[in-house]
Amino acid sequence: MNDTAEASQPPEAPRPRGGDLVRRHHLATRLWHWINVIAVTIMLMSGLMIFNAHPRLYWGQYGANPRQAPDPAWLDLSHINGGVPFPGWITIPSHYSLADARLWHLAFAWILAVAFALYLLWALIGGHARRDIAPTRGELAPAHLLHDIKEHARLRFPTGAAALQYNVLQKLAYGAVLFVLLPGVILTGMTMSPGLNAALPWLLDLFGGRQSARSIHFLCAAGLVAFFVAHIIMVVLAGPINEVRSMLTGWYRLPREREDQA
């Protein structure tokens, strides 16, 4: 397999090896990444404060009374911490204020949504999504997926030229963020707006009602938190300095081949 890959390379461009510095991230990706670090963090922390104002989630068009049928809450955290389940150290602001949290949330929502829309357009038109994010048929084969999961579980990550591209688990994770979680969180956020319900009533039908949209909003946010945790762990395991440098400057040092591979 290595042979065919090498054969397809033009002779004047030798295949990079472990230890080489390679161009990894486009400026658009790096800019968007760091805008998102700020915007998603603020959205999450202010969102948890907003959730504190009514710490229950429902399905359907309406939902207000967690203990009265038929709008029972499927999630009710109101018994935690005296009705304020998320503590001050993970909320914006750190003291209880629904009004201030909304002020932050609805302002940074613009930054999140506009940056996302621009980046998505760039990724779709410029080919980043197709070239780097979309998994190939071969990568999605169960045997390949299983192999990659096993290798990850043993903390053996791709090295050398194999690390030039995202592996299939990375592609699936980034694809989920780009095509499911972020559009999900933005569109469900819009669906909770009574003004936008009048302007774009199809949003209500898409998500099955305002309270369903609110539940999905929370679930997508939880998905983003799960991604964040896995992402940080992977960055630390893969070499945080090299990884952070590549997201700042674009240059990435390919991990050296393991001795047992040589």
Add this chain to the structure above:
Amino acid sequence: MNERSNEISRRRLLGFAAAGTSGLLLGGCDRLNGSEGFRSVLEDTENLTMRSQRFLMGDRLAREFGESDISPVFKANGSLGVTDPVYRGHFTQQFAAWALHVDGLVRQPLTLPLTALKGFPQRTQITRHDCVEGWSAIGKWQGPQLSAVLAQAGLLPEARYAVFHCADVLAGSPYYESIDLIDAFHPQTILAWQMNDQPLTEQHGAPIRLRVERQLGYKQAKYIMRIELRSTLAGLYKGKGGLWEDRSDYAWYAGI
């Protein structure tokens, strides 16, 4: 041994970095939250939100639901009653001697008893009520369109806002709310005296409450005693156009 101590110090370093970052982040956010300049930047985006929503929705209607969608229990929030003795007197007489006052920048100030409000053409709508806290309830509302009442009073050209003065007192201040003429003349903006085919109960705002269906619950003023037409919201209480706006900096435009 050496490797191990390196490991520990690296772990401690990471721990310090994480704690430091979180501390800086929270401290920084709280400081920004208290800064007038930063808040005014955030508040500018409320304007952007209003303009873009208005651009997208024009005079489109909020969704109306069917009878079967009505919430079995419509949660009541905010003031659940009124202590004012004048209101209590009207309440015991079932508002027979009560009247709504329409004044300010109008050609003809009005005094409209409940019978007069019931005499206007009525609009009935089953709509969703969205509390700023996050919950929703669906109810059926009936009453005259605000546009018809305002047309009878006749607006002076300087009129820009309809202010609703209410009988309830919340956190020590009289409740009031305001909308601009775009919402005041929207077909679904009504002065509801009936909810789910019954006269309004006290906890839902008897004798009348505002329904302005494309905005959040705190705009749906209850216990309306007087509608005042004004050219500006400045000079009224703290000038932000509503009790919650004045008290907690809630957005005046509550379309999201």
